[in-house]
Amino acid sequence: MINEIKKATKYLVEKGFESPEIGIILGTGLGQLLDHVKIIKEVSYNHIPYFPTATVEFHKGKLIYGILEGKKVIVMQGRFHLYEGYTLQDVTFPVRIMNALGINTLLVSNAAGAINLNFKKGELMLIDDHINLQGSSPLAFKGVSQLGERFADMSAPYNLELNEKFSEIADKHGISLHKGVYASVVGPQLETRAEYRMLNIIGADAVGMSTVPEVIVANHLNLRVAAVSVLTDECDPNNLKPVNIDEIIAMAMKAEPEMITLFKELIKTL
Ligand code: HPA
Numbered sequence: 001m002i003n004e005i006k007k008a009t010k011y012l013v014e015k016g017f018e019s020p021e022i023g024i025i026l027g028t029g030l031g032q033l034l035d036h037v038k039i040i041k042e043v044s045y046n047h048i049p050y051f052p053t054a055t056v057e058f059h060k061g062k063l064i065y066g067i068l069e070g071k072k073v074i075v076m077q078g079r080f081h082l083y084e085g086y087t088l089q090d091v092t093f094p095v096r097i098m099n100a101l102g103i104n105t106l107l108v109s110n111a112a113g114a115i116n117l118n119f120k121k122g123e124l125m126l127i128d129d130h131i132n133l134q135g136s137s138p139l140a141f142k143g144v145s146q147l148g149e150r151f152a153d154m155s156a157p158y159n160l161e162l163n164e165k166f167s168e169i170a171d172k173h174g175i176s177l178h179k180g181v182y183a184s185v186v187g188p189q190l191e192t193r194a195e196y197r198m199l200n201i202i203g204a205d206a207v208g209m210s211t212v213p214e215v216i217v218a219n220h221l222n223l224r225v226a227a228v229s230v231l232t233d234e235c236d237p238n239n240l241k242p243v244n245i246d247e248i249i250a251m252a253m254k255a256e257p258e259m260i261t262l263f264k265e266l267i268k269t270l
Helices: 002-014 031-036 088-101 160-172 193-201 212-220 245-254 256-269
Strands: 022-026 038-044 062-068 071-077 105-114 124-132 177-184 206-208 224-234
Touching: 002 088, 022 031, 022 088, 031 062, 031 071, 031 256, 071 088, 088 212, 105 212, 105 245, 105 256, 124 160, 124 212, 124 256, 160 177, 160 224, 160 256, 177 212, 177 224, 206 224, 212 224, 224 245, 224 256, 245 256
Parallel strands: 022 071, 022 105, 105 224, 124 177, 177 206
Antiparallel strands: 038 062, 062 071, 105 206, 124 224
16 A cells, blocks of 8 residues: 555645645535635546545545645545445545645544434534444555554544534534534445434444544544534434435535534634
8 A cells, every 4th residue: 555655645746735734524514615725736536546536426526735724735525435335445545645745634524313312403513432333444454554553542533632622613603513422334325223223322422424434544644633523314213204315415515604614713723
């Protein structure tokens, strides 16, 4: 993997992706953050050597370099999911590239279902901890120890200082920001009632199909990480209605202005 990382990084440096400080992974419902970025360069994923190529229609698949709140940022417009048929190493390859380019902080957003029924759809949840239910690890490969500590520490995968700042910003702007545990499943099917019950029992507050692999790799690389979920549906096993992916996306978009405020205000302080 080392050679692939070198080649992809060299390509991006030559394209002008110069010493970025912050990496941002835009999940469903944060796309409009790009309206606030002064874009300097953008490259389609399929032009970057060894990058996986984007498949799901509503993800455009571009790596963007620019300035946001005075900081040099790299933004992933569209991410890779295990459910699209990629490996966990593919899914997390962009994090390794952003790290090689020089970021020290990774900010992540996603859409998730609310397992904690005190949380309502349309609200936001700061991820405090996670449960990996994707059946494997992005660190489970032969050359991993050449890239970092194989037995990566996960005692605090989400940076406490960044999370405190997020909470303060939310308070200041009147944004209701819950805090909780995000469980990542493979998907792409939504969960059964029995699975939602199980997720509740094991301590998840929200469930989604992304983020955990990227966060594991970011910790492997000693990056500071923070992540926010937009809760798009309420996963009540005793009153479960069929979910509709269009509704999930619409709900994610509704919360977008609040998500944008959180991200912009946090970046201002970094
Ligand atoms: N389950 C899994 N992933 C999701 C959900 C859900 O209920 N909502 C949004 N992403």
